[in-house]
Amino acid sequence: MKIIFNVSCNDEYFNEYPQSALVTFTKESIERLLSLMDKVKELNVFRICDWDSPDLWFENNLSENSKDLKEWDGVSECEMVYIYSDSASWYAYIKNSGIKFGTYDSMYRDMLNRILKFVDEDITFHIDNYNEIIKVCETSKKELPILMGSLKSEDAKTIFSKRLKKNS
Numbered sequence: 001m002k003i004i005f006n007v008s009c010n011d012e013y014f015n016e017y018p019q020s021a022l023v024t025f026t027k028e029s030i031e032r033l034l035s036l037m038d039k040v041k042e043l044n045v046f047r048i049c050d051w052d053s054p055d056l057w058f059e060n061n062l063s064e065n066s067k068d069l070k071e072w073d074g075v076s077e078c079e080m081v082y083i084y085s086d087s088a089s090w091y092a093y094i095k096n097s098g099i100k101f102g103t104y105d106s107m108y109r110d111m112l113n114r115i116l117k118f119v120d121e122d123i124t125f126h127i128d129n130y131n132e133i134i135k136v137c138e139t140s141k142k143e144l145p146i147l148m149g150s151l152k153s154e155d156a157k158t159i160f161s162k163r164l165k166k167n168s
Helices: 027-043 109-118 127-138 144-150 154-166
Strands: 002-009 020-024 048-051 056-058 076-083 087-094 100-103 124-126
Touching (some): 027 076, 027 087, 144 154
Antiparallel strands (some): 020 056, 087 100
């Protein structure tokens, strides 16, 4: 499972940072994040940082007008995942600078637990569509056609179609 996240930057005057990031989730990576979240609580610390990076940083963001993401050609360093007691976010620095950028949205403990059930599915979606995707993935195949009219995002419609074909 791959999720696309929005990216923000700590320097309001610098706009050459990536606009989105693609993170792949596996059963092992989710279990590691959940374990580290437990350690944050156990150790009573603010956060734990782990060396990790998104699969790709993208120059642009998904929008209504653009469905294609262009790989960011900048150079980053110190790519890490920040793990808090209830969430995780990915960060990096522009090479040789103090300019930090990272995922604007976090993955929360409850979100990780929910996607753990179907993390092995070959799906990619934008984090903004998370609730619809979860609804499609958690709906039984018998009740799946009832969802058709309520889906708004293209991600959810695509995953719905794949799931419908797979269950036919």
